[in-house]
Amino acid sequence: MTETYILGGYTKGRNQGISSLDFDPVTGHLSEPQLIAKLNQPTFLAYAKESGTLFALHRGQEESGLVAFRHQGKDWQEVSRLLNTKIPGCHLAVHEASQTVYVANYHEGSVDSYHYDQAVLSPFERHEHVGSSVHPNQASAHIHFVGLNPEGDLLYVCDLGSDKIYVYDVTPSSGALSLVQSFTCPPGTGPRHLVFHPSQNLVYVIGELANSLLTLVLDSSGQLSLVHQLDILDPEFLESAASAAIRISQDGRFLYTSSRFHDVICVFSLAAPQQPLKIQEIASGGQIPRDFVLSQDQTYLLVPHQDTDHIAVFSRDADSGLVTFIEAETQAPECVCIYPI
Numbered sequence: 001m002t003e004t005y006i007l008g009g010y011t012k013g014r015n016q017g018i019s020s021l022d023f024d025p026v027t028g029h030l031s032e033p034q035l036i037a038k039l040n041q042p043t044f045l046a047y048a049k050e051s052g053t054l055f056a057l058h059r060g061q062e063e064s065g066l067v068a069f070r071h072q073g074k075d076w077q078e079v080s081r082l083l084n085t086k087i088p089g090c091h092l093a094v095h096e097a098s099q100t101v102y103v104a105n106y107h108e109g110s111v112d113s114y115h116y117d118q119a120v121l122s123p124f125e126r127h128e129h130v131g132s133s134v135h136p137n138q139a140s141a142h143i144h145f146v147g148l149n150p151e152g153d154l155l156y157v158c159d160l161g162s163d164k165i166y167v168y169d170v171t172p173s174s175g176a177l178s179l180v181q182s183f184t185c186p187p188g189t190g191p192r193h194l195v196f197h198p199s200q201n202l203v204y205v206i207g208e209l210a211n212s213l214l215t216l217v218l219d220s221s222g223q224l225s226l227v228h229q230l231d232i233l234d235p236e237f238l239e240s241a242a243s244a245a246i247r248i249s250q251d252g253r254f255l256y257t258s259s260r261f262h263d264v265i266c267v268f269s270l271a272a273p274q275q276p277l278k279i280q281e282i283a284s285g286g287q288i289p290r291d292f293v294l295s296q297d298q299t300y301l302l303v304p305h306q307d308t309d310h311i312a313v314f315s316r317d318a319d320s321g322l323v324t325f326i327e328a329e330t331q332a333p334e335c336v337c338i339y340p341i
Helices: none
Strands: 003-009 017-024 034-038 045-048 053-059 064-072 075-085 091-095 100-105 110-115 122-128 143-148 154-159 164-170 177-184 191-196 202-207 212-218 224-231 242-248 254-260 264-269 277-283 300-305 310-316 323-331 335-340
Touching: 003 045, 003 053, 003 300, 034 064, 034 075, 045 091, 045 335, 053 075, 053 091, 075 122, 100 154, 110 143, 122 177, 154 191, 164 191, 177 224, 191 242, 202 242, 277 323, 300 335
Parallel strands: 091 143, 143 191
Antiparallel strands: 003 017, 003 335, 017 034, 045 053, 053 064, 064 075, 091 100, 100 110, 100 143, 110 122, 143 154, 154 164, 164 177, 191 202, 202 212, 212 224, 242 254, 254 264, 264 277, 300 310, 310 323
C-alpha cells in the first residue's frame, strides 16, 4: 500500500512551503513532491489523526506561530493560523485527547501550548525555561524537542541549551502541564531528540553537541536515570559533526541516527537494550541529513538532505537491521522534516 509523507523545510532557496509525496514500498519508488501550501520556514510538522488536522510551523513578517490544515477532497486547505511569538518554534507534538499542540521554541527557550478545538488554534499556556551549560552553544535554554510517552500522560522536553530533559505531567482533559522531573545529562551533551523503546522502560537520547547516545531507564512514575552512554562517531569527528535525528524500529531491535556535516546514518543493535551496540555507519547519500524516517512497513529508510535538496532511499534488512543505499533521485529542496500521515 502506498505511503504518504509531508515534507517541511527552510524556504531560503527553491522551497516554497510544505509538500506531499507518496512512497511505494513494493518498488521503492518516491513520487515527485507536490506543493500543499506556501509557507515561510515550515521546518517541522505534526498530524492529529483523529481529526485529520495537519500543523506546520510558520515564520511571519512580524510574528510567527502555527498554521493548521485539513483535507478537502484531495487537497489540503488552511483552516486556522495563529502567529503570536517573535521567533518560530522548531518541533511539535500533539495530544489528541485534549486537542493540544505543544511547540518547542528553541530560540525563546519555551514550551508553548495551543488548543485546536474544531481545528481553530488558540494559545493556552507557556512554560519558560532557564539554564546553561558548558558548550559555546549552551549560553541559555534551547528547547529542541517535545514528545509524549506512548501512554500520552507525560510530555518529555529536550533542552539542548541546559543539558536537561524535563518531564511534565499532562492533564488528560485540558492538556495542561505540570513539571515532575528535571533530569540532567552529562555536561555538553546537547540533548536534541529522544525515542521510547516499544516494550522496555527505556528512552534513547541523541546528543547533538557531544555526538553521543544516552540510554535512560524509566521508573514506574516515568522519571529518568542514566544507565549507558556512548559516542555515535569515531573520535576524529566528534567535534566537527552535529548529530540530529533518532529513530527506533517497531520491534525494538534496532536504533538509527543521523549526523550532519559528517553526513552519515548509524545503526545500533538493541540485542542488549540497555547497551546499544553500533553495527553500521554508512554515508547518508547527501549533505545535511537533519531528519529521516523508517518507512511505515519498516523496509526502507527515507533520508532528506537539507543542502543537496534530495531524498536518499535505503533498503532495510529487518533481520540484521542493516541498510543499503538504493538511490537519491527525488528532489526535495531544503527539506528538514519528513512526516508520515
